[in-house]
Amino acid sequence: MKELHSGVCAPKGFRAGGIWCGIKADSRKRDLALIYSERPCVPAAMFTTNAVKGASLLVTREHVAAGSLHAIVANSGNANTCTGDAGVEAARRTAALIADEFAVSPKSVAVASTGVIGVPLPMSAIESEISSLADSLCGDAAGHNAALEAIMTTDTRKKDGAIEIDLSGVPVRIGAMTKGSGMIHPNMATMLCFITTDADVSREMLEKALRRAVGHSFNRLTVDGDMSTNDMTLILANGAAGNPPVTTENEDFTVFSDALESLCISLARKMARDGEGATRLLTVAVRGAKDEICAETLAKSVAASSLMKAAIFGADANWGRALCALGYAGVDFDPEKVDVSFASRAGSVLVCKDSHAAQFSEEEAKRILSEEEVEINIDLTGGASGAAVVWGCDLTYEYIKINGEYRS
């Protein structure tokens, strides 16, 4: 597996671009993105489970179901949610405008939106700049970066990646970009993730690989427990690499699926690290649970606890909060048999043994927890094999600042 550097433009046949069209007030901030493949793509997607759904999501779900996509058009600064029939109309119109530019079917254009809820999408801004958007496309890192910038809201870092793998001797690429830093919680809260690949993969296999990858990455991510109305992860496979088509769960499928998962995990970690106001990436690993689902539920309960997150911000080895969060996770385990250790590149320290305080140096624990990436490792010791890793971040002053004044 080789790392590449042009994100969604790394796979053959994809171009991307991004411009400012006037949805965001600040003209230095791009707000409209496009990813395009001349070759039609097999799509697969996963969407938010929030009952309140953004209009763009409703339209994209329909277009993905139709089976063949050429493009993704996405705006930031406005979620086009709680905007009723007019919102759905706006999403359809945006897809149609892109379709016109490239003489493809409107149903081959996916639409995504992120930003404030309840404000009508300013269609005139989009309409008047749609040609500039099409013109902005290019097939290198610059195109990728422009598109990525155009989907960012409170994000402070670029979260992207691209890799090359080998399927039956043919080099194949996967590239991705994500946005999302607040309102992130399983499952898939305010995040957009666009993935491109030049692999030749059947729809069924693409869906299977995506479901697995998302289940082990974005769905194990928690920033603030809120789940957005607009989340989507969308992958387009255009087959330009010319590999033998992956249509069954053969060896090529495993290689592809593993690569996709590892790319998504690296993005999930980047998103956690860029959690709104976050100063630390928190990894919570649970082992010894009855099964993987139980382990995941327990780990998420710890990673999502406001008290635990605030303690991590303070580099305070308050392991009692981890036990407390395990206790209310609603999962069966022996509360008398829990081992907890904190770790980072500065070392590892066992702070709780058999649910009792272990002898440890507070000073050493503080040093370990003061690193930018910290781990809470929880062993339920009973010998069961259920294990899972989830990602989160600390809860900080900056989170409050960002979200107390989001619309200002």
Added chain:
Amino acid sequence: MKELHSGVCAPKGFRAGGIWCGIKADSRKRDLALIYSERPCVPAAMFTTNAVKGASLLVTREHVAAGSLHAIVANSGNANTCTGDAGVEAARRTAALIADEFAVSPKSVAVASTGVIGVPLPMSAIESEISSLADSLCGDAAGHNAALEAIMTTDTRKKDGAIEIDLSGVPVRIGAMTKGSGMIHPNMATMLCFITTDADVSREMLEKALRRAVGHSFNRLTVDGDMSTNDMTLILANGAAGNPPVTTENEDFTVFSDALESLCISLARKMARDGEGATRLLTVAVRGAKDEICAETLAKSVAASSLMKAAIFGADANWGRALCALGYAGVDFDPEKVDVSFASRAGSVLVCKDSHAAQFSEEEAKRILSEEEVEINIDLTGGASGAAVVWGCDLTYEYIKINGEYRS
């Protein structure tokens, strides 16, 4: 219903006291409380559902089950949780020490603890001061206040109350104290609530009344979504008022039960207002849900949303976050038919009609949300009758400060 001012000492025959024994480092802060009734009391209690349970809770559950209590002894500064068999032994020993002082059965003494998890309870401090604690008892507001101070941790306000009602012509009193400001979430997270009454009520009726009162008050309270290992609400009824015994769901039961509920609701509101770092009391009311449970679930989802709470801190009329939180509550409702208004004593403003932005003045909304007590009123409009009110608070810089450095 008349308001009284001496809390748990308002009902006849109850005395209370509180001292510093050395569990807290600061000798100006009381850390050991006692409530005592010479007459044996009928008890009823509700405990945390956290799988990790404090040692004192395990012991108290056993003593309540035994059926007759004289006293509650409670310490702050140490939760006596994750302390294993030695912790249970310490809780039993504390009960026995009090029992010795008053020549009653150890099983007639309830024990409660709140504070840091995982640190052994310093029994020698408790032992050496147990007589002073017994000596501190007095039957007026001073005794109540001393006991109340001794159960407080990060609390910044006293949360107590007492009322007098009339049962078949006989005046009867109910008094209460609570502690708890962080780690509060349904059901009953780090809170202690001790209630006394001189009513003559059967165990069965007392349990029924308590369950109803807690269900409509403390279990509708959310501060940070964390549920503690040590929560308990405990009521003692000593019968000293001499009312006709309440043994069935007669009219007296209704009066008693309603009074208890209203007292608990007033305490729940005080706890929300004193949520760690809180600057505002947030009330979320949902109506038009399928049933009361659905309404409660939806309201809690909004009140517990970190994004909504941060917006309330910023007095930002970001109603989209309310819709978003409704959407992930996991309850069936029509996401296209939601009305939302914000209210306070400064007025009321409809901000969302049929899930769309209503025309409203941002300035007016900000003025309304800048009050110390604010309401989010949500109407699902379909005409169904399920309604519920829950309480929470805003999420602030101060919350982070308190919980980033709790053990420091």
